[in-house]
Amino acid sequence: MNTQYRKSLPGTSLEYFDTQAAVDEIEAGAYARLPYTSRVLAENLVRRCEPDQLTDALKQLIYRKRDLDFPWYPARVVCHDILGQTALVDLAGLRDAIAEQGGDPAKVNPVVPTQLIVDHSLAVEHAGFEGDAFEKNRAIEDRRNEDRFHFINWTKTAFKNVDVIPPGNGIMHQINLEKMSPVVQVKDNVAFVDTCVGTDSHTPMVDALGVISIGVGGLEAESVMLGRASYMRLPDIIGVELSGKLQPGITSTDMVLALTDFLRKQRVVGAYLEFYGEGADSLSIGDRATISNMTPEYGATAAMFYIDKQTTDYLTLTGREDKQVELVEKFARHTGLWSDSLKTAEYEKVLTFDLSSVRRTLAGPSNPHALLPASDLVKRGIAGKYEQEEGKMPDGAVIIAAITSCTNTSNPRNMISAGLIARNANKLGLTRKPWVKSSTAPGSKTVKTYLEEAGLLSELEKLGFGVVGYACTTCNGMSGALDPEIQKEIVDRDLYSVAVISGNRNFDGRIHPYAKNAFLASPPLVVAYAIAGSIRFDIEKDPLGYDAQGNPVTLKDIWPDDEEISAIVKQAVKPEQYREVYDPMFDLSVDYGEDTTPLYDWREKSTYIRRPPYWQGAFVGKPDMQGMRALAVLGDNITTDHLSPSNAIMLDSAAGEYLAEMGLPEEDFNSYATHRGDHLTAQRATLANPKLFNEMVRDEKGEVIQGSLTRLEPEGKVMRMWDAIETYMQRKQPLIIIAGADYGQGSSRDWAAKGVRLAGVEVIVAEGFERIHRTNLIGMGVLPLEFTEGENRNSLNIDGSETFDVKGEPSPGAMLTLMIHRKDGSNEEVQVKCRLDTAEELSIYEAGGVLQRFAKDFLQSN
Numbered sequence: 001m002n003t004q005y006r007k008s009l010p011g012t013s014l015e016y017f018d019t020q021a022a023v024d025e026i027e028a029g030a031y032a033r034l035p036y037t038s039r040v041l042a043e044n045l046v047r048r049c050e051p052d053q054l055t056d057a058l059k060q061l062i063y064r065k066r067d068l069d070f071p072w073y074p075a076r077v078v079c080h081d082i083l084g085q086t087a088l089v090d091l092a093g094l095r096d097a098i099a100e101q102g103g104d105p106a107k108v109n110p111v112v113p114t115q116l117i118v119d120h121s122l123a124v125e126h127a128g129f130e131g132d133a134f135e136k137n138r139a140i141e142d143r144r145n146e147d148r149f150h151f152i153n154w155t156k157t158a159f160k161n162v163d164v165i166p167p168g169n170g171i172m173h174q175i176n177l178e179k180m181s182p183v184v185q186v187k188d189n190v191a192f193v194d195t196c197v198g199t200d201s202h203t204p205m206v207d208a209l210g211v212i213s214i215g216v217g218g219l220e221a222e223s224v225m226l227g228r229a230s231y232m233r234l235p236d237i238i239g240v241e242l243s244g245k246l247q248p249g250i251t252s253t254d255m256v257l258a259l260t261d262f263l264r265k266q267r268v269v270g271a272y273l274e275f276y277g278e279g280a281d282s283l284s285i286g287d288r289a290t291i292s293n294m295t296p297e298y299g300a301t302a303a304m305f306y307i308d309k310q311t312t313d314y315l316t317l318t319g320r321e322d323k324q325v326e327l328v329e330k331f332a333r334h335t336g337l338w339s340d341s342l343k344t345a346e347y348e349k350v351l352t353f354d355l356s357s358v359r360r361t362l363a364g365p366s367n368p369h370a371l372l373p374a375s376d377l378v379k380r381g382i383a384g385k386y387e388q389e390e391g392k393m394p395d396g397a398v399i400i401a402a403i404t405s406c407t408n409t410s411n412p413r414n415m416i417s418a419g420l421i422a423r424n425a426n427k428l429g430l431t432r433k434p435w436v437k438s439s440t441a442p443g444s445k446t447v448k449t450y451l452e453e454a455g456l457l458s459e460l461e462k463l464g465f466g467v468v469g470y471a472c473t474t475c476n477g478m479s480g481a482l483d484p485e486i487q488k489e490i491v492d493r494d495l496y497s498v499a500v501i502s503g504n505r506n507f508d509g510r511i512h513p514y515a516k517n518a519f520l521a522s523p524p525l526v527v528a529y530a531i532a533g534s535i536r537f538d539i540e541k542d543p544l545g546y547d548a549q550g551n552p553v554t555l556k557d558i559w560p561d562d563e564e565i566s567a568i569v570k571q572a573v574k575p576e577q578y579r580e581v582y583d584p585m586f587d588l589s590v591d592y593g594e595d596t597t598p599l600y601d602w603r604e605k606s607t608y609i610r611r612p613p614y615w616q617g618a619f620v621g622k623p624d625m626q627g628m629r630a631l632a633v634l635g636d637n638i639t640t641d642h643l644s645p646s647n648a649i650m651l652d653s654a655a656g657e658y659l660a661e662m663g664l665p666e667e668d669f670n671s672y673a674t675h676r677g678d679h680l681t682a683q684r685a686t687l688a689n690p691k692l693f694n695e696m697v698r699d700e701k702g703e704v705i706q707g708s709l710t711r712l713e714p715e716g717k718v719m720r721m722w723d724a725i726e727t728y729m730q731r732k733q734p735l736i737i738i739a740g741a742d743y744g745q746g747s748s749r750d751w752a753a754k755g756v757r758l759a760g761v762e763v764i765v766a767e768g769f770e771r772i773h774r775t776n777l778i779g780m781g782v783l784p785l786e787f788t789e790g791e792n793r794n795s796l797n798i799d800g801s802e803t804f805d806v807k808g809e810p811s812p813g814a815m816l817t818l819m820i821h822r823k824d825g826s827n828e829e830v831q832v833k834c835r836l837d838t839a840e841e842l843s844i845y846e847a848g849g850v851l852q853r854f855a856k857d858f859l860q861s862n
Contacts, residue, residue: 038234123141289411
């Protein structure tokens, strides 16, 4: 600890670390030039870094150098139940491994405070037009997840430093924003700015509060939990100046979808963005949080806003104690983290976006960055004239309309807008089309409270948008079953049907197996599409229906005006609502009694929780990367949903067949996501997305066939992906995956790395990797390699019939040799870049993965 910089914080009895003094000692006036991100990272270094490393680490920030790794120590780890449970299953398995080697398993605990929120396991089996949908869905959730919840309840007492928020309370990111983040923490009488990592790519949502909060893979989160520093090199820090203000009737959803399109085109992948300017100043925390939540959709790592009056007003609104609000302002003003102090910050690159340019918009049909202005629906071929036979669903039928996701339900303006459009539609006699499965799933119970206060919850319920749960639901692919008659008609007619949701992800195959596409939209627009009933409907012009006098009613006739929204938000949203919800939720006390066993009693027949296999078999010893065969040859934009889907398990899938063999009834198969604590189920999800295009599998015309398929080599036989994986596992055949650009984008899903590793994949060669997935691969002992510019699977004529070797010693930035041995006996050597980017990542890879390294270190030190 660098105690010479520890000083009294004026106006308080607390102390802080004077980061400005430490930075300006190296170069006078340097602190004033630092962006917000660098100031927070510098404080972390001054407070936590070893004294002999401090000067060199600070120089990385001051001079924008990227040649050395420096540590940062997140103050908290937040987890949703899927990856959080998986991480704790890994730690429980680690305890077993430690005990077998003579160590004390009770000593294996998270060192960093860890908060787990159960929010990913509720499916919308009962829709919002059923009065008791919430109770029914919760009962199904408890029944299906009994094994999982048994294990999670055990972790409360078995592990120290773990808090668990049980199911039915909300979504991790919204709870983090509204309650868990104090913005400024106090420990050992020292005040410091809050930081955290989370096992979900949307963790940056609380960047809106000025809190560096990033999504990491479950494996990296485990490493941080166990007290290891997270090492990084200085990221690109890009200033994003927001000018102007939103036009009347334009929502924060419209804004963020337009920004996502803009920022993706600017290639901000991996960067930390800092939003500032007149436009940023005018945005509420709800609006800012919408932008920060969508960080992974535009590919950045963080989306920071500074601390200002919007921050303190929001903390007051959400029921934080006055003393805490005062501390946040005093600390931020004194340490240069308040907005006024950031006017001298310098950026290597600045982007400008005019908020007044935003129009009403959707995103789709299958990517969140595919901007689709509502006025362009006809021009793009999405909307237009369509036929509808009497008593049948139309072409483009909206089969799911879901107000879902913390991205939008955390913003009271969005939810009030949805309530108002429902009220206006009800007044004019408009109704939801009968084939639309509608639902509202807020990320916080406060939403229901203020909608009731405003008299708008009953209006939403009347239109079929009752509350079905407080969880991720449809946004996470947990949209539940369709009415059997509707499903039959879709199949029999091969009907083009879609989902319209207020979520943040609409990748192919994610939302529902029978929704061929999914479109992202604001909550009020979701309500409008439930009334329209088809994506072919020109939402800006076509009549949604007719009033009692026979006059056509269009969207503009029911769209609420901004002044009414503002007035209702001011009247209906109150601090006491947040206190009433969160005070009892966080009244957590745990009895670490003598009866608590440090080892979990694994249930032999469970398909949800199983002792992990990471200390045996293929995980013992370093891969030799010789004679590898291609499991898949893939194109650009492969998502973690392609690599390990999260949606419902179908009976005819490999996982479905396995669960049936285990005696589980089809109605309780649940989702792939919920089974990730059992590797025997979860590994059957590997590359199991039916929307996958594996270029190894082609028809007679040479066109790539869609499906979870591959070609078994050397036989050349096309088969289901899992069947090929099983065959290769029996042969102990090492595997490789060849891919295009942006490999692994999407959710921070550790099973997208675990699944391929268990299949025997030792190396992945791609044109580029998304950050979180790349670290997950390393955490599982899979080597990520990158083609040099101008070379790719096409230029090298790779078709999957080859075998591959890798020559050279992996190290950060090293050039290795990929040897391609072709079927005709010819050979080719290609230079590829090793994407172990830091010494820390090399250390993890050489140990065989995060858990293997921790076990070795633990046994050596205990």
